[in-house]
Amino acid sequence: MSALFPKTGTAVSLAEVRTHNTSLRNLAPGLVAIFVGGTSGISLYTAREFARNTTSPIIYLIGRNETEATRITQELKTINTGSTISFIKKDVSLLKKVDEACQEIKEKEKKVNLLxxxxxxxxxxxxxxxxxxxxxxxxxxYYSRMRFIQNLAPLLTTAAKDDDPKATLSRVVSVYDPFLGKNKKPNFADLSLKKNFSLGACAAHASAMQNFTLERFARLYPQTSFIHEQPGAVETGLAKRWAMKPLYVLMKPLLVEKKESGERHLFASTAPQYAPKAKAGEEGVVVGADGVKGSGHYHLTWSGGADGDGKVAEELRKDGAEEKIWTHTEEVYKKVCEEGGKY
Known part of the structure; x- marks a missing residue:
């Protein structure tokens, strides 16, 4: 089970997580959080804890299930009667729908504290x-997640520059797995895997490409911190599928409980030790994904442990992997989003 629970970094105790989360009530009211995939699983568990621990939050849920979204909206309003909940129905496997969702948010908000x-x-x-x-x-x-960041980066920066120091939270959390691709070299001749697709290659590419692109964003937007986190084994909407039920039954003793998962992800989304690059010198900041303390880009385990650089990742960095990956990503966005074509 090492892939589900990688042993790296220093785990954060649940007591520390809960103490920190309770302190979020001292932040400014009206923090804006966007949960992409917010109608089920880890996003839902985290949205619950965000609503529970903040004052008058503004929460956006982005997904496809309008029926579930209606139920969840009522649930979150019950948890925090001062909250404002909005649902944006989009199939964000399509980049054009990502752009539409972001445009809706831009028309309503001047800042975003958490993506x-x-x-x-x-x-x-x-x-x-x-x-x-x-x-x-x-x-x-990969592609849709990075497009959300690209589109919403200006609003995240605005949040970081708020005149009220209690309102300057600015963070991106992508829950996938930084460790799948950390020591694997992507196929740079076919980054989109149009010719060489396999499930294993897709997983490794999505992981490695996120790692390098988030590193790029951390450098370009030094007042926002970027986290790529491995969630461990958590019961999500997949457990409801008949084909997955036997697996979840067998894994139940190893699963992270839903509420704890939400609490830990809220911690990753707000804790000061995962500071943006601009605050690297502050006390307690951990080592970034590139091995540099406070680099603004962090690889985290399910329990909050931060992991530094790996040998293959270091070699790829020296070989210009970041620029190669981003050049390809921009080509995709240009073809699909700007030209209205097909990649």
């Missing part, structure tokens, strides 16, 4: 191409 993303799909099928020419799984795990 929290868990979108993905579990499938044993091979390449499943969307109308935009990308594999659906790969789009959700």
């Amino acid at each position: 929290f993303m868990t979108i993905g799909t579990m499938t044993l099928k091979g390449r499943n191409e969307t109308p935009e020419g990308l594999d659906q799984k790969f789009a959700l795990h």
Whole structure:
């Protein structure tokens, strides 16, 4: 089970998590949080804790299930009667729908304090191409997530520059797995895996490409911190699928309980030790993904342990992996989002 519970960094105790989360009530009212994939699983568990521990939060849930969103909206309003909850119905496996969701938010908000993303799909099928020419799984795990960041980075920066120091939270959390691709070299001749697709390659590419792109964002937007987190084994909406039920029954003793998962993800989303690059010198800041203290980009385990650089990642960095990956990503965005074409 080492892949589910990687042993790296220093775990954060649940008591410390809960003490910190309770202190969030001292932050300014009206923090804005966006949960992409917020109608089920880890995003839902985290949205609950965000609503429970903050004052008059403004919460956006982005997903496809309007029925669940209506129920969850009422639940969150019950948890915190001062909260404002909005649902944006979009299939964000399509980049154009990502742009539409972001535009809706930009029309209503001047700042974003937290962008929290868990979108993905579990499938044993091979390449499943969307109308935009990308594999659906790969789009959700990489291209769509990075497009959300690119679109909303100005609003995250605005939040970081708030005149009220109690309102300057600015963070991106992508829940996937930084360790899958940390020591694997992507196929730079076919980054989108149009010709060489396999589920294993897709998982490794999505992980490695997130790692380097988040590192780029941390440098470009030094007042926002960027976290790529491995969630451990958590019961999500997948457990309701008949094919997955036997697996979840067998794994139940190893699962992180839903509330604890939400609490730990709220900690990752707000704790000061995962500070942006601009605050690297503050006390208690941990080592970033590139091995530099307070680099603004962090690889975290499910229990909050931060992991530094790996040998392969270091070699790839020296070989210009970040620029190669971002050049490809921009090509995809230009073809699909700007030209309205198919990659």
